[in-house]
Amino acid sequence: MSTAIGFIGGGNMARCLVGGLIADGIQPGDIRVADPNQQQLDDIRLSFGTHASLSNREVAEKSDIVVLAVKPQNIQAVSAELAPTIARDRPLVISIAAGVRLAHLGKWLGTSTAIVRAMPNTPALVKSGATALVANRHVSTEQRNQAESIMRAVGMTLWLEDESLMDAVTALSGSGPAYFFFVMEALEQAGEQLGLPRETARLLTLQTAFGAAKMALETTTDSHLLRERVTSPGGTTERAVNVLKDNRLEQIFTEALTAARDRSVELANILGNE
Template identity: 40%
Template sequence: MRYPLGFIGAGNMSGAIIKGLLNAGTAPGDLLICARTQATLDTYQALGCATTLDASEVMRTCDAVMLGVKPQMLKDVLQPLADEAQAHQPLLLSVVAAIPATSIERWLGGNLAIIRTMPNTPSLVKQGATGLYANERVTDAQKSLAETTFAGIGRYSWVDNEADLHAVTATAGSAPAYFFQFAESMQKTALELGLTDAQSRTLIGQTMLGAATMILETDTDIAQMRKNVCSPNGTTERAIQSFQTDDIDAVVRRAMLACLERSEELSSELGDA
């Protein structure tokens, strides 16, 4: 039996993708899930998915294979599957951070269609932002499959150069933590000002959600949105002036560049293994 899509690794991100596909109407029996433990597979069997403990079965029977194991484990997982990959030539979609497509291709024997992806943790609540890169062997039909897959967990954006995934990591992959850090700082002050934990959490979370929705659903420049909230000599303007005095642009830039630099380091360390 053949399956349209299989998964090698069934951690949190793979699980979010699987649930997104099922919610979008994919038949459970069209998915073959491979994990290291039967306990994990039992969860997907209960949903009607096909399951296996044998990664070679996924490579052998699936038109497309999602790679979702830990970066440090990927080489050891893939190298024994090289013969199956060469014989059956599935599309490979990787959600594994830092590992270049060239390394995946090398470990599996070369000449394979590979789409690398950089999703982020809001994918777990179907609000993810995913960067996608396809090597030269990927067809338009295969790109469409990737788009359908990642549309089920949020929004996606293609990059033409694989190196740009480092920028995606700095802009989206790691960015949920930036917003959590900002929300955490806001909540600390809100508590000092007398609001409760529940009140501050609701107000901060809803405000961030509303601002994000405005960014996505209007064409207004983001800087103009900020200006639109600031009345001359008003409360918001005073707060923004405080941020600018502390050079918030430089703070954010340093953090994003540090993230990008570490992403490049990890890619070199893990991809050259």
């Protein structure tokens, strides 16, 4: 028997997951999406051929897996609305809301609800996301596999056993795309200052970032060794890397990630206390 998957919230991330699941072979008829915006629903129905409904409850009632894909500030209200349905039908709930902890979800949905918390990042929108997952103790092995295959539709996945590490994940991969955009912006500007036309600097930067990530992903060699291999003694790369070291690049990233991690803890506390 096929598994019915219901999305509560039909925004960017839900659409992306729906597209990924259908590309992976899930039948559109096994997917339902609920959203308050009729136009958004019509668009989803037209684009993907899934069911679409204005009623969160209807979608939850007909689903074995309920994916909460609303903004974090709407999660508590949506959970309260769905709690009776979820207590009765006991689906697996997957929350992709940033910063909303399992304990708070359990408090709002019912403490024995099987819940997986997922933290994707923005490249999920181009099917190259990095998603960390953590499950509460009510989630079975089969449900873990189901949650993992849903999130794998938009990129790579990995499991955390300790939920408190989600704040470090938020600091690294959640906010990470912005760090790389910042580095790319800086390289483009530096290239321009050395006389390259803007578009040339942009293309060389992007392809170099892509190529470096691809090389690193396709080998088991760690990043340190990869860097050493392309840093010949006395060469150009060594000169540049020495400037980065002298300017404390590693400490700067440690400080940046610590600041992001601490803010993630603060925000999760605020969301849980609402």
